[in-house]
Amino acid sequence: MTTTLITGSNKGLGHETARRLIAAGHTVWMGARDATLGQKAADTLGGKFVQLDVTSDSSVAEAAKTIAAAGGLDVLINNAGIAGPMSPAEELTSADALNVYGTNVVSIVRLTNAFLPVLRASTAPTIVNVSSGLGSFDSVHDPERIESQVIAPLYTSSKSAVTMLTVQYAKAFPEMRINAADPGYTATDLNGNNGTQTVQEGTDAIFDLATRGGTGPTGTFIDRSGLAPF
Template sequence: MTTTLITGANKGLGYETARRLIEAGHTVWMAARDEQRGRTAADELGGSFVQLDVTDDQSVADAAETIANAGGLDVLINNAGIHGALGDPIQLTAADALDVYNTNVASVVRMTHAFVPVLRDSSIPTIVNVSSGMGSFTFVLDPERVESSLIMPLYQSSKSAVTMLTVQYAKALPDMRVNAADPGYTKTDFNEGHGHFTVQEGTDAIVELATREGSGPTGTIIDRTGVVPF
């Protein structure tokens, strides 16, 4: 049975991904920073809760030890993220940038550093990073795309960084499948219920990458229709 860890799994895309993968037969660790919300979500779906703050080195290390001792891991889904400060981009501060990059970018490094040793014991080691078309240069420069209509420098640049990290880790870890997923403009509380896609549609690419059983390409970013241009 495939064992999967999802960060930020107590709501939104993380919660729906957990629901779908549990339904598909995965054993799912649902990670959340807030213990009460995380346990409630895991109990609702039949997942296993692990407390994990992606911005804290010790929290990540403790979670890796817990999961390794419980039998190991096959699939890591780095889903947790924030959009950070909104409003006039000129008013953004370095502190705002560090906050977004710590949660969205440095967390991928933390999680990869801590969990690759655990994943090495799997026969189908897989990493799925939840990125975004908002970080695609092609999409944000295309006036026909919704991504081009928004100006969110910190969030958008952080997702460009996530995609590049995905490519670089894929090159560094040829024994693993390392890919990124673009959920698209999905209706969640992350964007106050706006979006073109349902939360199930938004998780299509994540679930696709998480269920390839260690096969397929590595170093790509896909959405629910195929490969996303960078």
């Protein structure tokens, strides 16, 4: 049986990914910073709750210890992320940048580092990083794509960093399958539920990458239609 950890899984894309993977037979650890909300979500879906603040070294280390002791991990899904302030570019501050990058980018380094020993014990170690088409240089320059209409310097650049981290980690750890997923414009709290896709549609690429059983390419960036532009 495949064991999976999803960060930020008490709502939105993380919650729907947990639901789908549990239905597919995975044992799913549902990570959330808020213990009350996280435990409720896990109880609702039949997952296992682990308290996890992706911005905290000690919290992540404790989660890794808990999951390793319970039998290990096969799939790590780095889903937790924030949009940050939707302020005009001239009003964004260094503190805003540190907050967005700390949650969206540095957390992936933190989680990857903490869970490497656990994943290396798996026969099919897999990491799925939830990125975004908003971080794609190609997409934001394409006037026919919705990504080209968005000006959000911190969030978009953080997702560019997530995709590049994915590629670099895939090169560094070729024994693992490490890929990034673009959910697409999905209705979640992150965009005020204004997205045009359902959460199920938004999790198609994540679900695909998480259920390949350690096979297939590594270092790729996909959406629900297949390979996505970098």
